[in-house]
Amino acid sequence: MLNDAQNAKLLSKLRRAMEVFEPYIFTKVAQLPFVMYETAERLEKIPETSLFAPPAQRPSGFEWGGEGNYCWFLTQYTPPESLAGQPLYLYPELGGYEAMLWVDGQPYGTYATKIVVTRHGNHYCDRICAAAAPGMPIALAIEFYAGHYVVGEQPFERRVHRDFRFTAKQISVCTKNQAVLDFILDLRVLLQLVEKLPDISFRRAELLNVLTQVHSVLYYDPEAVDAGTWLSSLAEARRIMAPALSCRNGTSAPTAALIGHSHIDTAWLWTLEETTKKIARTAANQFNLLDQYPEYRFIQSAAYHTWLMEQHYPQIFEQLQRRVAEGRFELNGAVWVECDCNIPSGESLVRQFLWGTRYIRSRFGVEQTAFWLPDTFGYSAALPQIMRGFGVTGFLTTKLAWNDTNRFPYETFVWRGIDGSCVNAHFFVIDTWPDPAGLLERIEGIGYKDHIARKQAFSERLIAFGYGDGGGGPQFEMIEAARRLQNLEGCPNVEYTSVNDFVEKLEAVSHTLPVYDGELYLELHRGTLTAKQQIKKNNRMAENLLRMMELSLTRQAIASRNPADGNVLHPLWNTLLVNQFHDILPGSCIAPANDRSLRDMAELLQTGTELLRSWFAPAQNCYTVLNPLDEPCKDVFYLPEIAPGMTASDPAVTLQPVTLADGQAATAVYGLERPALGAAVLHLVPGKAHEPESPFVYTGRTLLTPLLEVELDETGHIVSLITRADGMQWAGAPMNTLLLAEDVSAGWDGWDIDADCLMKLHPAGCLTEQKVTVDGSREFRLHSRYDLGTASCLEQDMIFRANSTLIEWQTVLHWHEKHRVLKASFPTNLRAKNVRHEIQFGYIERPTTANNVIEQAMFERCNHRYTDLSEPGRGLSIFNDCKYGISVQGGTMALTLAKGGTRPDERGDEGIYSFRYGIQPHTGGFSAEVVRRGMRFDRLPVILESNAPAGTFLMTDCRSVIVDSVKPCEDVQNAVIVRLYECEGSRTGTFSLFVGFPAKEAVQCDLAENELHPVELASMAPLGPFEIRTIKIKY
Secondary structure: OOOHHHHHHHHHHHHHHHHHHHHHOEEEEEEOOOEEEEEOOOOOOOOOHHHOEOHHHOOOOOEEEOOOOEEEEEEEEOOOHHHOOOOEEEEEEOOOOEEEEEEOOEEEEEEEEEEEEOOEEEEOOEEEEOOOOOOOOEEEEEEEEOOOOOOOOOOOOOOOOOOOEEEOOEEEEEEEOHHHHHHHHHHHHHHHHHHHOOOOOHHHHHHHHHHHHHHHHOOOOOOOOOHHHHHHHHHHHHHHHHHHHOOEOOOOOOEEEEEEEOOOOOOOOOOHHHHHHHHHHHHHHHHHHHHHOOOOOEEEOOHHHHHHHHHHOHHHHHHHHHHHHHOOEEEOEOOOOOEOOOOOOHHHHHHHHHHHHHHHHHHHOOOOOEEEOOOOOOEOOOHHHHHHHOOOOEEEEOHHHHOOOOOOOOOEEEEEOOOOOEEEEEEOEOOOOOOHHHHHHHHHOOOOOOOOOOOOOOOEEEEEEOEOOOOOEOOHHHHHHHHOOOOEOOOOEEEEOOHHHHHHHHHHHHHHOOEEEOOEOOOOOHHHHOOOHHHHHHHHHHHHHHHHHHHHHHHHHHHHOOOEOOHHHHHHHHHHHHOOEOOOOOOOOOHHHHHHHHHHHHHHHHHHHHHHHHOOOEOOOEEEEEOOOOOOEOOOEEEEOOOOOEEEOOOOOEEEEEEOOOOOEEEEEEOOOEOOOOEEEEEEEEOOOOOOOOOOEEOOOEEEOOOEEEEEOOOOOEEEEEEOOOOEEOEOOOEOEEEEEEOOOOOOOOOOOOHHHHOOOEEOOEEEEEEEEEEOOOEEEEEEEEEEOOOEEEEEEEEEEOOOOOEEEEEEEEEOOOOEEEEEEEEEOOOOOEEEEEEOOEEEEEEOOOOOHHHHHOOOEEOOOEEEEEOOOEEEEEEEOOOOEEEEEOOEEEEEEEEOOOOOOOOOOOEEEEEEEEEEEEEOOOOHHHHHHHHHHHOOOEEEOEOOOEOOOEEEOOOOEEEEEEEEOOOOEOEEEEEEEEOOOOOOOOEOEEEOOOOOEEEEEOOOOOEEEEOOOOOEOOOOOOOEEEEEEEO
16 A cells, blocks of 8 residues: 555546546548638638638648637538448647538537647647538538737736737548547546545545555556557546546535536627627537437526627527527526626616526527626615516526625525615626536535535525636537546536526525625725726716607607607617626726727717707797606706807796806706606797806805805815804714825726725825806806826816705816826715715615624725715715715715726726716715715706696605606507606605606516506605515506
């Protein structure tokens, strides 16, 4: 018997033997001549043969490539009689990064070299026929992508910039030596069990004895003996290993529920265009594997990815329909794209589910049961209610295993949202093999942190194995490995499942699972709330624009008594939903993908604005002002500078000339009352209105408004803020202090802000200019210019209004900093243990303290339109129009304005950006008024040169019930969908929904717009805290 050191040496020899024999899995039986065609186009079918040429006739011969280019290879093979009935495989050695195999004109497989396994890519030899037919030619085509440069993802990382040129060597037809493959995988299983099982295990000792016998019979050098000799030694070794591989588990062994998967980012280190090809290659490869392994199952998520196949690869789409009907290729996931869940609005998240579930149902007749979202950077507490509204009961992710501070307490649990809705959640695995090492690590916890720690809760884990992002999904070796683990002693049990079946299993045991209440905060990637700020602003503007377009479209349909048809908006919605993908919207893509998003969203905004204007007849000397709010409003809005000698026909309306922060002349309009979700018209007539005196008194350091007393320091920051009505002081230290810090993260440069970054924050704004630009009867503006960092500056107007306690900062940021983060800090004298941050359909309370490691990890949080810090009798809100990152410590709120990570987009976030934020104190604690003020700050009126007044369209008589969306029905009909929600976190009483048009009938629906029961608009049932309610009003 060998000692431990000798055993270790023997095991190392056996591990090496797997590599030695691996090249013998396939035997090359023919070398094929081929012709080549290079192109920069992303073709979706095999090019015309006239475009191809033999290498000898090409200027570059066998050499091909160049960054971003493709090369097609054509050949064919006619099997000889000697190979009759045998499976045949194709092994190209052509260079390249990723490839699609076509057999007889059909997409058939993939080749991937991005993940190198021993001497080749992880997908390197694909089956081209199940049984060779002698004399029958097989037409073969391969499209190889050369690849493109990515500088890196980590700070300062700079990968070698290759020329992406390759030399095509050969294309070989092969047969498979199953005996060699079986030996390697049998040996792999036993070696991994020995590696992972504890030293004191008798099972491990038994396996050591078996492997010692294997060593005794095995020839390690196949080149030193004839093939028959070493093949016989492999067969004898397998005979020795067989009893050890047939030992069965006890009934208490945990279970690995297996399904193949390839997580494909809609864009990330590649563009949307290349994603289409990654999806096609992966699907074709999985079809091939499904044909070879009858037990195998595969899941594809993201309905948009399936839609891309319908649009670009109809052959793959037709196969998808057939495979889904057969039951082993599963389409699940529920949403259109695997979206970010922090930044999109509540209605955007609803549309992700609405589009995803409707599309899969319409094309495949399949219902979605799981929200499949492995890689998104945190999960809003509004999601359980949205999921339930679509009948989606299971939430599946992997991302919280990435936490940088705390281990999440559960792997399987009931997740309760802000309204009390519950779904079943499970943290599955996507980055492991279905082999003993992977399963013992991820289930038992042997040598790995991400495992089932709460073993009492649930003894199963979903293992979605396979390489993603163009890696082609599972390899045949993975499926073969899983075959050896059926009830194998020492290893978790394995069984193939579907995601649908797994979710049903969770539902069956949900009453026994622990409950987690609240958001699933990811302790990582906090900088994605701020990175690429124009992408985030475009998202907010597009959400607001589409909301107004749907409102106008439904109003016009009702007026004309025609069905409300939203199909004209579908291309715009598609653009928005795709750009909410969890790397696009967070700003963590490469430069070309970021630029594509900026172009697409700019086009959405332009097209949408022009389309909205086209619905209104033009008129002169009047402006139609559309009110996006579900309450009457006469807040200020701004027009281009009105010509001298013109004034408002309504004496209650005041026009004040102003100069905006960017230097443009404009006219501020005060006092025009707009009906709820309606429109008012501003008529201009010749004349000169009386100019009241300014009520503002400014001395250079102090400003007295009708409602506020403000004192400034020498840098223009607010050092004293007093509300005159009650004499209350609000400032705890200089407010609107611009803080700058070096922001070099430990990893994930464009994604992360680390806690130690906050230690470096320091006042950094150097005031270079300050002047009064507006001092009128209704509005006062103090313009300031600050130099920041090495090359940046910030210009902003601090705006005070005579009738409001709101202080607004209209800002233009010239940002040229890299590895810097910028915040605007607002220290208050408020003391509250928790702060409210708006999220979708409500808010979440987070601590203002850092008493423990969980609180300490939440140093950067997400907010939508407002964050509110309130004591029981008073509070202060901070509002924004496109800033999602904020930190709160004690009484200080600091809104994050910019971040300059340089990977994977090494340009950082340089540019000129405009945005607004503001603060407003309030008497009394938090209430629905804060929510409505946030909406008034963000949802600005739409102004059209038209004469189209419109009365109140919809409005409730309960201040905490918001009419959030008004839209056409997805199934076009004479009806409108109205989405309400309770915003205050308080149960309401019975309330009324006023409708400004003749309504025939009202029906409550689920979020999928399925009718549930009739309702009386004048007596609506109470809403629970943060409850969403969808009403269909027929006309």
